[in-house]
Amino acid sequence: MLQATxxxxxxxxxxxxxxxxxxxxxxxxxxxxxxxxxxxxxxxxMYVMIVTSLKTMGEIRIGNIFSLPTEATIEPWIQAWxxxxxxLNCGGIKVGFWNSVRILIPSVILSIFIGALTGYAxxxxxxxxxxLLFAVLLLGAFxxxxxxxxxxxxxxxxxxxxxxxxxxxxxxxxxxxxxxxLLFRNYYASLPIELFKAARVDGGGFFQIFxxxxxxxxxxxxxxxxxxxxxxxxxxxxxxxxFAGRENLPMTVQLNNIVNSTQGEKLYNVNMAATILTALxxxxxxxxxxxxxxxxxxxxxxxx
Amino acid sequence: MKPRRRKNVASxxxxxxxxxxxxxxxxxxxxxxxxxxxxDSKLLPSMNFIGIRQYERLFATSRWIISLENMVIFGIxxxxxxxxxxxxxxxxxxxxxxxxxxxxxxxxxPYAMSFIVxxxxxxxxxxxxLGVQQYVRNLGWTNFQFDWIVQNDRAIYxxxxxxxxxxxxxxxxxxxxxxxxxxxxxxxxxxxxGIPAWRVYLNIVVPMMRPTIITSxxxxxxxxxxxxxxxxxxxxxxxxxxxxxxxxxxLDYLFGxxxxxxxxxxxxxxxxxxxxxxxxxxxxxxFRPERAKGGK
Numbered sequence: 034m035l036q037a038t039x040x041x042x043x044x045x046x047x048x049x050x051x052x053x054x055x056x057x058x059x060x061x062x063x064x065x066x067x068x069x070x071x072x073x074x075x076x077x078x079m080y081v082m083i084v085t086s087l088k089t090m091g092e093i094r095i096g097n098i099f100s101l102p103t104e105a106t107i108e109p110w111i112q113a114w115x116x117x118x119x120x121l122n123c124g125g126i127k128v129g130f131w132n133s134v135r136i137l138i139p140s141v142i143l144s145i146f147i148g149a150l151t152g153y154a155x156x157x158x159x160x161x162x163x164x165l166l167f168a169v170l171l172l173g174a175f176x177x178x179x180x181x182x183x184x185x186x187x188x189x190x191x192x193x194x195x196x197x198x199x200x201x202x203x204x205x206x207x208x209x210x211x212x213x214x215l216l217f218r219n220y221y222a223s224l225p226i227e228l229f230k231a232a233r234v235d236g237g238g239f240f241q242i243f244x245x246x247x248x249x250x251x252x253x254x255x256x257x258x259x260x261x262x263x264x265x266x267x268x269x270x271x272x273x274x275x276f277a278g279r280e281n282l283p284m285t286v287q288l289n290n291i292v293n294s295t296q297g298e299k300l301y302n303v304n305m306a307a308t309i310l311t312a313l314x315x316x317x318x319x320x321x322x323x324x325x326x327x328x329x330x331x332x333x334x335x336x337x
Numbered sequence: 338m339k340p341r342r343r344k345n346v347a348s349x350x351x352x353x354x355x356x357x358x359x360x361x362x363x364x365x366x367x368x369x370x371x372x373x374x375x376x377d378s379k380l381l382p383s384m385n386f387i388g389i390r391q392y393e394r395l396f397a398t399s400r401w402i403i404s405l406e407n408m409v410i411f412g413i414x415x416x417x418x419x420x421x422x423x424x425x426x427x428x429x430x431x432x433x434x435x436x437x438x439x440x441x442x443x444x445x446x447p448y449a450m451s452f453i454v455x456x457x458x459x460x461x462x463x464x465x466x467l468g469v470q471q472y473v474r475n476l477g478w479t480n481f482q483f484d485w486i487v488q489n490d491r492a493i494y495x496x497x498x499x500x501x502x503x504x505x506x507x508x509x510x511x512x513x514x515x516x517x518x519x520x521x522x523x524x525x526x527x528x529x530x531g532i533p534a535w536r537v538y539l540n541i542v543v544p545m546m547r548p549t550i551i552t553s554x555x556x557x558x559x560x561x562x563x564x565x566x567x568x569x570x571x572x573x574x575x576x577x578x579x580x581x582x583x584x585x586x587x588l589d590y591l592f593g594x595x596x597x598x599x600x601x602x603x604x605x606x607x608x609x610x611x612x613x614x615x616x617x618x619x620x621x622x623x624f625r626p627e628r629a630k631g632g633k
Contacts, residue, residue: 096471239347268451
C-alpha cells in the first residue's frame with residue numbers, strides 16, 4: 034500500500050528541475066515520499082502516546098486522538114508513576130520499575146558472565162562433546178518456552194525458589210545462556226589464536242587466561258551483550274508473570290495489569306504515560322547505543 | 338609448538354553451569370512435558386498413561402483449532418508484509434539518500450520496545466470509540482468504520498498490524514546489511530547494459546539475498562510461534578476467543594484451567610512445528626561443512 038502511494042505521488046511530481054533527466058528526479062521524489070510515509074507509520078503511535086499522556090480526560094473524550102493537547106498537563110505522568118492502581122494496590126508503576134531494576138541487574142551480570150565463560154571454554158579449549166552441548170544450547174534458544182515452563186515451575190517449587198527473585202533471575206540466566214554463549218564463542222574464535230597460545234606458553238591456566246586476558250579484551254562484545262540482555266530482560270513479560278511471584282512483578286506485567294484492568298473508568302492519559310515510562314529504559318539504551326544496537330541484533334537476532 | 342589446545346579439567350568445571358542448564362532445564366523439562374502429554378494429568382501430573390487421547394481431545398477443541406488458524410494467518414501476514422516492507426525500506430535507504438541514519442533509527446526503534454508496549458499503544462489507537470475511527474468521523478466522514486479490534490473475524494489482522502510495526506524494522510536492518518554486502522560492480526554493469534534498477538533488484542539482488550531472506554523468515558516464524566505478550570496486551574485473545582494463539586492457549590490451560598495434560602499436548606505440538614522449521618536451518622547456519630560455506 035505504501036509502495037502504491039509513493040508510486041502515485043512520484044508520477045504526479047513531474048516538475049523537471051535542472052538538467053537531470055525527468056525520470057530520475059521523479060524517482061528521487063518518490064523515494065523520499067515512500068520513506069516519509071514509512072517514517073510516519075513508525076512515528077505515529079509514539080506521537081499519539083505522547084500527546085494522549087499530556088491531555089486531560091475531558092479532552093480525550095472528545096475523540097481527537099491525533100490533535101495536540103489544548104492545555105498540556107503532566108498530572109497523568111505523576112499519577113502513572115505514583116498512584117496508578119492495579120486492583121487494590123495503588124502504588125503506581127514505580128513499584129514495577131524498581132522490581133524490574135532489581136531483576137535486571139543480577140540477571141544481566143550473571144547471564145553475561147556465564148555466557149562468556151561457556152563461550153570461552155567452547156571456543157578455545159578442547160572439550161569432549163562441545164559440539165553436542167552447543168547444539169542443544171542453540172536448540173534451547175529456538176524452542177517455544179511453553180515446552181519448558183511447567184516442569185520448571187515444578188522444579189522451582191521443589192527447591193523453593195518458585196515465585197521469588199531468585200527464581201526469576203535463574204530463569205533469565207537459563208534462557209539468556211544460548212545467545213550469550215553464541216556471542217562470546219564467535220567473538221573469542223575471531224581473536225588471533227597466537228594471543229591464547231602465548232598465554233599458554235607462559236603457563237597460564239584456564240581461569241587465569243580467562244580473567245587476565247580474555248575478559249579484559251571482551252569490552253566490545255560485552256557492550257553488545259549488555260544491550261541485548263538489558264532490553265530483552267526489561268521487555269520480558271512471560272517469565273515475569275510466571276516465575277517472579279506477586280511481590281516482584283516486573284514493570285511490563287504491572288503495566289499490563291494497570292491498563293487492562295477492568296475496574297473503574299479507564300484513564301487513557303495515565304495509561305499512556307505508564308506505557309511510555311515502561312518503554313523508556315530500552316528506548317534510552319537504543320538511542321544511546323545507535324550502531325551497536327544494530328550490530329547486536331545482527332549477531333543475536335535469534336532471540337526473536 | 339607444543340602447547341596447542343589441550344584438555345584441561347578446569348574447562349570442564351567452567352562448563353558445569355551450561356551442562357546443568359542443558360540437561361535439566363532444556364532436555365529434562367522437554368522430555369517431562371512430552372511425557373505428561375501422554376497421561377491423564379489434570380491439576381497435577383499423574384502417571385496414568387492414556388496414549389494419544391490428549392492429542393485427540395486437543396484437536397477436537399475448537400479453541401485450539403482457532404488458535405492454530407490464527408497462528409497461520411498471523412504468520413503469513415506478518416512474514417509477507419515484513420519481508421516486503423523491510424526490503425523496500427532497506428532498498429530505499431541504500432540509494433545514497435540524505436538523513437539515512439535518522440530514517441533507520443525511526444524504522445527500528447519499535448523493535449527495542451516490549452510487545453506489551455506495542456500492544457497497548459495500538460489498542461489505544463484503534464479504540465473504536467476514541468481512536469482513529471472517531472477521529473475520522475469527527476472530520477466529517479460520519480460513516481467511517483475501522484473497528485477491527487472488536488470484530489471477531491478481523492481482530493487477528495490488528496495483531497498483524499502491530500506486529501509489523503514492531504518487527505519490520507528488524508527485517509529492514511538485516512536486509513540493509515545484506516544489500517551493503519553486494520558488489521558495487523553489479524550496479525555499474527547493469528547501468529552499462531541499460532537494465533532498469535527495479536529489474537536488477539527483482540532478478541539479481543533478491544535471489545542473491547536468499548540467505549538474508551531465509552534468516553528473516555526463520556526469525557519471524559519463531560516470533561510467530563511464540564506470540565503471546567502482543568496478543569495479551571492488544572486484544573486479550575478477544576473478542577471472545579477470536580484472536581487466541583497457541584502460546585496463550587497453553588498458558589491458560591496450564592495455570593488458569595489446570596488441565597496440564599491438554600496443555601502439554603499442545604506444547605508438544607508446538608515443539609514439533611518449531612523443530613520442523615529450524616532443524617534444517619540450524620544445520621545450514623552453524624554446522625555446515627566448512628567447504629560448503631565458501632560457495633555462497
